[in-house]
Amino acid sequence: MNARLKGRLLVAGAIALAVALPGAYLAAGGASYVPAKVQNPCKPRPWGHPEGLQAIAQQFSLSALDGAACKLGVTREALARALATPQSRAAFARRYGIDNAKLAEAIRAGLLRAIADAERAGAINAVIAAPLRSTVQRIPIDQAIKLIQDARSLLDNVQGILGSASGLLQQFLP
Numbered sequence: 040m041n042a043r044l045k046g047r048l049l050v051a052g053a054i055a056l057a058v059a060l061p062g063a064y065l066a067a068g069g070a071s072y073v074p075a076k077v078q079n080p081c082k083p084r085p086w087g088h089p090e091g092l093q094a095i096a097q098q099f100s101l102s103a104l105d106g107a108a109c110k111l112g113v114t115r116e117a118l119a120r121a122l123a124t125p126q127s128r129a130a131f132a133r134r135y136g137i138d139n140a141k142l143a144e145a146i147r148a149g150l151l152r153a154i155a156d157a158e159r160a161g162a163i164n165a166v167i168a169a170p171l172r173s174t175v176q177r178i179p180i181d182q183a184i185k186l187i188q189d190a191r192s193l194l195d196n197v198q199g200i201l202g203s204a205s206g207l208l209q210q211f212l213p
Contacts, residue, residue: 077115077116078115079109080104080105080109080114081105081109084101084102084105085160086102086156086157086159086160093191095157095162095163095190096189096190096191097190098157098160098162099153099154099156099157099162099190100187101115102149102152102156102157103146103149103150103152103153103187103190104118104119104149104187105152106145106148106151106152106153107148107149108145108149109149110144110145110148110149111135111137111142111145113135117131118131122187122188128184143180146183146184146187147175147176147183149187150175150183150186150187151176153190154168154171155168
């Protein structure tokens, strides 16, 4: 096969693929795609039955984002994007007219909501919830944001504080 024929076959294959891809997309229902509605962050979301520290931390973070977003009157998704970097946080604050004090208040409210949700769901015990509440009310805003981004660090710290009684934390987790 000469080079000219190979080139024509490649072009023909590329054209066939270019036509087939949108056709497959349309056949799969792509023409009627409607994005899912963003849920109301003020509406409580049920916690599943988290198994282990990682699952509890994930649901804790989502609940904290919901609580903070509700307090600010924005979506959880918008707040999550805003908390990703200091630059995105500044842009978010400008866009919604939120100062640092109001953001800090909302973040703390979200974390307190997450603690209450976790306690209500049986994911953490009151023995753990009380020191968590106290910690959340005193930490700087940057650390509070880190807790929302990775709640596992908070739960790991509580476990570390328990020290030699490391098995004790597991007794309070499902």
